[in-house]
Amino acid sequence: MAVSTTSEKLQIFEEPILDNSLVSLHEYTYKPFGSPNYKNSDEIRIGVHFQDLILDIADSYIYIERKFTSNDPTKACKLSNNALVFIFEEIRYEMGGEQVAIVRKPGITTTLKIMTSFGETQKRSLLTCGWGLTATKQDILDGASGTFSGRLPLKYLMGFAEDYTKGIFNVKQELIFIMARTYNNSYIGEVDAKIEISKIEWKIRHIVPDDRQKPKLLSRLSKGNGKT
Incomplete structure (x- = not known):
């Protein structure tokens, strides 16, 4: 908890610091190429x-809908x-045509990660990812229609999304799934x-x-190395 000094408590007429560098954060949906x-x-x-x-790749996620029918x-x-994750054999993330990250057997790797690194409170927050399902607890499944859905945060699947939280600019990106x-x-x-x-x-x-931030970004980009 932050502790204020006596002098800070007397700065009652100081102008507040406002961060207006971002105008908005809007979510957009990207769909696969080809047949659904x-x-x-x-x-x-x-x-x-x-x-x-x-x-904002770090906080992006994959949304999945499926139908489940018992024989x-x-x-x-x-x-x-x-x-939700066990439907994939492999997941790759590419940037500018180059492979950045790959996860094979993501169902197994995410299971091991959660079991060894997550506390009980964190595990309970992963229900929309399909974690915590049991024979009597099928929260993501609509029993009447047999459909189920969920969202898989990229950071849940790939470690780089946990470590690199900045925006990514001016480069083609692609997620590749092998079912x-x-x-x-x-x-x-x-x-x-x-x-x-x-x-x-x-x-x-x-x-x-x-608008004041755009020229700075473009200026750094034009230098080719992102440094001032």
Whole structure:
């Protein structure tokens, strides 16, 4: 907790410090190229090719919708813990055509990460990621329609998004997903089930700077190395 000195308490007529460097943060949706019919082992690419944007990649997330149907409704079959991530075999992030990060078997890697690094309070906040599901706790599943959805923050999947929190500007970016060969790890029960993926989207906030900040950014960019 910050402690104010006596002199600071007397500065009652001092002008407040206001940060107006950002005009807005608006979320935009980016969708995959090609057909929306996603099958096992398919490669799915979501690209951002507008180079005049400042993007908040660190706080971006993947939104997923799927339909879950048991092969035998009379027998028990439920979504497994971390079911949303187990649909992927591999996830890659590329910037300017160069690979920046890759995660293979993301269902396993995120499970190990959460079990070893997250406290109980943090784990409870991950329900929308599909974490914490049990046979009796299926919060992300609509039992009537069989559909379920969730959001996977990029920092949940890739370490660089936890470490680099600044905006990214003037470069093409792409997320590449390789779907799992089978979705068996996404459910548990007495019978097999069918999972159909209806939607995968990348949600990214666009950072809009104040007009006074734009010349500074462009000036640094024109120098080629981002330094003054």
